[in-house]
Amino acid sequence: MASASGDGNATLKRCLGVLRDARNDSEQFAALLLVTKAVRAGEVDAKTRRQIFDAIGFTFPNRLLTSRQPPAGCPEHTFRALGLTLLACxxxxxxxxxxxxxxxxxPTFNDVLVSPxxxxxxxxxxxxxxxxxxxxATARGPRELVTKGTxxxxxxxxxxxxxxxxxxLTLLLGLLAVAEAKCWQRDAPxxxxxxxxxxxxxxxxxxxTKFELCEVLPHFVPLSPPLSQDSQGSECLRRLYKGLANVLASKLSQSQRDPALKLAAxxxxxxxxxxxxxxxAGSxxxxxxxxxxxxxxxxxxxxxxxxxxxxxxxxVTACYVLIxxxxxxxxxxxxPLLEEVQKMQLMRIMEEAFGAVIFYLRQVKEEELQDPFIFASVRVLGAWMAEETSSLKQEIxxxxxxxxxxxxxLFKEGSPAASLPQPELVSTEGSGLPPDALRxxxxxxxxxxxxxxxRDILISEGAPALLCEYFLHQWEVLTSKPGSLAPLTSPEMSLQTTCGIFLNLVVTAPDLIRRDKTFSSLMDVLLKSLPLLLPQKDHxxxxxxxxxxxxxxARILASSAVLQGTQSAKEFFGAALRFLSQAHTAQAEPSGGWAVAVSPAYASxxxxxxxxxxxxxxxxxGCVPLLPWLPQALLQARWLQGLSQLLTRVAPASLDFELVAAFQGVLxxxxxxxxxxxxxxxxxxGREWANLYGMAALEQCLSEP
Structure with a gap:
């Protein structure tokens, strides 16, 4: 065997010598046939392959690929086949x-694949x-393959x-793994x-095969556009549902069940x-x-x-998506897809699952915190906590x-988990950014x-300070794009929810707002952000x-320097007044007359x-008696004139008690x-309003000397 191999190498070397010294195409072609025979037989190591390239280069294979006249008695694609063998080598x-x-x-490779x-x-x-x-497998390869139609x-x-x-199929899986979005953009059909x-x-x-396909299919399910928008896509979904229903209704081993659950997720x-x-059947x-x-x-x-x-x-991460x-x-x-009885049963079953998630998270060690699975577990627990407020309260x-x-x-340090896919029902975490557990x-x-x-636990653990920092960060993210603010995004949703948390703290823990310096920083941001935010559409x-x-x-921090008639305070209160005063308008009634109504811009x-x-x-x-400069600011903003026009125009019966009380409180x-x-x-x-709208407190106040 050794001598045969040695003979082969010697022959190959002679052929390479002929290739280098060939005086015409015939000599080069004859030597090339022997070289390609050796290549196809797998007798060539990496060093020799490089020698072949050095002897031939790209010019001759290029000519072979474009030549349309095969040697006498040879198949039509002889030259092309030789050229491709060399390129494969x-x-x-x-x-x-x-x-x-x-x-x-x-394009030539593609042409070969689609030809009979x-x-x-x-x-x-x-x-x-x-x-x-x-x-x-090369750096430029995937992009070139996608753009050139592969x-x-x-x-x-x-x-x-x-x-x-x-x-x-294997190559498609490889391309989708590295360039899924581009593949679907160009070649969705x-x-x-x-x-x-x-x-x-x-x-x-x-x-x-059914279980093997469970592993393959997820790679061909696009996140967008939704499959259900297309008749062919809808038919695919119908088949996948029926196939999964058949699989999951059967008695399965774990190795069979897991891919099915991942496909469903x-x-x-x-x-x-x-x-x-x-x-x-669906429920x-x-x-x-x-x-x-x-x-x-x-x-x-x-x-x-x-x-x-x-x-x-x-x-388990796939199971989180399903849960x-x-x-x-x-x-x-x-x-609803589920009947009430099914909902109650599932809530009980899910409660048990979340008990297990909590138990697991309590065992997590410090060195495990950057594991993407921990993030997925916290994320799904967050979904449960958002909706089910009475369950597992002690454990939570x-x-x-x-x-x-x-x-x-995660917020302060970032995490490698950012680059790994996370289960998302609606959107995905932007890769390259730390995963946002707080969201x-x-x-x-x-x-x-x-x-x-x-609340006491959250305060003792420093959550308010963290949330203030988070609010400032999300505000920067929201306003980082030039021009107008971005449309409704996860930063905006996070800001709204964080405001809700702060409102709870303002009502239930005002002393915390007074003593924690981070709330002074938050106040500064609120003063500056509202004038920017209010004119924007859709926010x-x-x-x-x-x-x-x-x-x-402001009612709690009224003594702080930033609220003592500063420019930012005046601009904030001016914007706040616009928000409050523009919420209601006079609307013509079908039967004649006018009634108070929520302004069209606010209605939706x-x-x-x-x-x-x-x-x-x-x-x-509450701010009026605490900020001496504020009453004059309200006068200058012509809030009273606007309210007067509204109350004078509309029928008193069109104002409910709550609205009357709101106006009266400020007046x-x-x-x-x-x-x-x-x-x-x-x-x-004012006296006429007070009498007409039943504003007893205002009437008494105005009658005092």
């Missing part, structure tokens, strides 16, 4: 695989797949079951065709629950999915074996110190700060939160803004605090 060198001379052959395959051209296809695999060619090769279609074939195979297969991430049909399937997910979570986390948990993190969908479906009132209170510490660590904990914290014990809810929080904090958001408006009016009234404080305000109220028929 060169591509085994990573440096050459990324060479522009290889990259510009990508003759029995004698299979070696060409093998060479093309070798070239494409090598290109994919995704389409691979899809066609797979859908048509062409020779080597399994390798086409072709990728949908692959998904259609895969989903059809998934539904039809009755053997191990992938569909939930992409489509929510839209892929699950309404009706009895049973959904309940089964969530049930299985809860069981998996409990089995893995209730008695955590570190090695076992490590191997199950991926499937979060379960929470949403249990709360859904419009066209005991976990609060960990949650605050964890959120603080998912805020709604739960908002509920908890309304209750004494959890009324956040503006309402900022205005109301600022007014309520009034469900979120209404309560804040009333709190803001109450807080404004009484103005009349008491400032002689000029009192005079202005009287000049604008």
């Amino acid at each position: 060169f591509c085994t060198d990573p440096e050459l695989a990324g060479h522009s001379q290889i990259l510009n052959k990508i 395959c003759n029995p004698d051209s299979t070696s060409m296809i093998d060479d093309v797949y070798q070239c494409l695999s090598a290109v994919l 995704v389409s060619a691979l899809c066609q090769a797979y859908v048509n079951c062409s020779y080597g279609s399994d390798r086409a 072709h990728l949908l065709a692959v998904l259609s074939k895969l989903s059809d195979d998934f539904l039809r297969s009755e053997d191990i 992938c569909l939930v991430q992409a489509c929510g629950s839209e892929w699950i049909p309404s009706g009895s 049973k399937f959904l309940a089964l999915l969530v049930n299985l997910a809860c069981v998996e979570v409990r089995l893995t986390l209730e008695e955590p074996d570190p090695l076992e948990v490590e191997g199950k993190k991926e499937v 979060e969908m379960g929470i949403q479906e249990c709360l859904r009132e419009e066209k 209170c005991e976990l609060l110190p960990f949650l605050v510490r964890y959120a603080k660590k 998912f904990l805020l709604p739960g914290f908002c509920h908890l700060t309304a209750e004494d014990r959890p 009324l809810v956040l503006a309402a939160n900022v205005a109301t929080l600022g007014l309520m904090m 958001a009034w469900a979120d803004v209404g309560e804040l408006w009333f709190l803001g009016m109450q807080a404004l009234a 009484v404080e103005l009349a008491r605090a400032s002689a000029s305000c009192r005079a202005a109220i009287l000049a604008h028929h």
